Amino acid sequence: MPVTAQEALRITRVLEEQLLQRQGDITVWNEFYRGKSERLAYASDRFRAAFGGLFAGFSDNWCQVVCDAPAERMTPLGFRFGSGVDGEPAAADREAQRIWQANGMDAWARIAHTEMMVKSRAMVLVWAENPDDNETEPEITVEDATQCIVAYEPGNRRRRKAALKLWDGDDGYSYATLYLPDQIWKWRRSATVSRLILPSSATVATWAPREAGKLDQAVIDNPLGRVPMLELVNRQRLVDPSSPEHEQVMPLQRAVNKLVVDMLVAAEAGAFPARWGTGIDLPKDPRTGQEIDDPEMWRLSVSKMLRASSPDAKFGNFQAADLRNFVTGVEMLIEHVGALSRTPPSYMTGKLVNVNAETLAEGAAGLVAKTKDKTTFTGETWEEAMRLAFLVKGDTQRGTDPLAETVWGSVEYRTEAQHVDAVLKKKSLGVPWRQLMEDLGYTPTQIDRMEAMLEQDATRAARALAFSGVDDPGVLGTTTGAGQDQPVPA
Template structure:
């Protein structure tokens, strides 16, 4: 049902308040992903030894933990139930065209990375003029710091409202409220002469434009056109980023490495000592001269002493292997908690069997398979909205939509093809085998046409006998040389 402007403003403020509550956590999660780690706990000795050399230091494993699953989640097409004759439907070509038109083959990967880092990502489906005959949907990926979706009470699926808020370059903050029946557009002043105003002075949203009625736009989709991609969804608890459990261990790894750097500066090089050495004396005062330059050794200097009882020696250098063992232990814990293969944390891999590498990736493969289930439901809703924009209610309300994903498991080419050939022996159809091989629906369609063309060429070739086996018609000798026109003369 349509709402009044006052009710729309109330919903906007409620969603904005909740959006503001999320900002602090999102900033921390994003900072750890990009390597902005807090080093306030670093010792004074570390600062004295290195100054600002390592001011932005981080041994960043959070980026690895978030990127490892995100890079394997690649949607390659969509299906919509079965055909009219009951046969299983292949990849929908219209869905593929809409997907490509919005560059979603690239931006879907950005959406997955954002969801891994910030626990959520958002996808907006809209069109400038939904009532136009040639309306084409536009799919855009939105940031978790700018968007929020509210659901019906007791549901995590039925969207009640959505809000997008962003700062413009003209000194105004803009907001768009998405409701099932209508869309409200607001703006408010955020700066004066380049100065950011206090929030209390900018709380009032006003319609965009002079006429308040211009703020309201009908929504012909009858649905909230924004979809939330949730990472690690829960029933009651909020979704969480991929590196939520890794952040404390990341801090521990940073501290051990900083301690190792500090120890290397102070004790990694063997210090020398001397005993029973007669120091030179000042001829005027008779006091011993303790000049540090006398003890700065190099290849062109040597130590000598007039006292035959003098002794020289070296202190043992600090053993940094204890730090290395601690750092290795922490990275192993990060690998286990995040189900990221140990090979992602190793600088090199030696003498590891292929089966062992495959087994080490089982956890990540299982995790990615689980994510395709939940994220696939969200992408299916996105594509349904896209067809609703085009006025196609058959596919826009089809509950049998299915996302086609690229295989999330990494295999060698030999292992992959061997598995496909074994499926073929079981009777798996050719098109399914091509999907399992990793080809996109567009590539499969192209190969299918190429196979048809090859079959036609082979059929034409079989229509002619090899040279020397042709069947020639009987030709009488008399008058054979007098035939002209279209008749073929056979020698």
């Protein structure tokens, strides 16, 4: 049901306030992923004063590895709709593949998955590229979680109630678009009003239609009948909020940074063995008779030699600081990072030598299982995005198809020989050819191309076979005629 301008403005205020409440957490998560947010701990204030500024920008960043490991394995290859024709299994939809490729989603989907891991969610907006054109083409864009928010109906997390996109223009205005199931409201306000400083009552009151004084032009109809913005959510929960992939390893990241910095400080202060000397007669000032303590005399180098005239003089050096204790602590923390995030040892250390394929596969089992779970939830969002894309084109059959399915590439890393061997074993069980090609990781477009090439090869082979059976008087042998073998004259 259409809402009034006052109600649309109220919804905008509520969603904006909720979006602002997320900014602090998202900023911290993103900074940890980038290795920029470090609060190094020191044992004392004097230690901080001496070394705190020396390693202010240091980070031995493992959060990026934890987030990228599952994201890089999630590759949508295409989409299926319906249950097939005349009992045949449904093939990947060619029109869906064309829409996906036209929007560059092979690349943008990877960005969306990384954003989802880092910021706990990423947004996908589906709208018409040219709304006023009769031949509308769907436009799919990936949106940032700091600019967008989606609201759901109370008690139903599957039904989107509204969505808001908020951004700053380069013309001195901030812009907001409110997406409702049947309306789209467009607002703007002066960018000099900072929504991060003023209270919500003062901030949102400045929203006005984008065309000043034209409230009727601030709203357009939404022909899709659905909120066109979707959420890719990481670690979906029923009641608790979603979380980024590296949230539980952030404290360990701080500890790793602390130990590595301590090791560097120890290397600077104690790794070079300090020397000592006893029984040394220092030179005296002939005028005062006092010993001269010249610091330059104790600055040692490879070109200097220690010498003393006293027979009681002795020289020696203290033992250098042992840094192996720090290395052991850092390695232990990194092992904990891998265990908590289910990141394989091959990602976390470079010490793997002569490890066979079975051991590597066993080490990656946790990451594979975790990534498969993510494709299940993320696939539902991509399917809804593709349904919206068909609704933009006016295709209600595929736009409302509950049997839509995302075709994913394999989340397991195997050698080419292992992969082909597994596919050959599936073939012996009767798995269809197209499914085998999907298991090999080919896209629907590549499979269609290979299928056409196979048909061409079969046609050429049939022609060659037919040509070899034509009577040729210059060839000795027999040919078939009238159902009987007839001699061929020389």
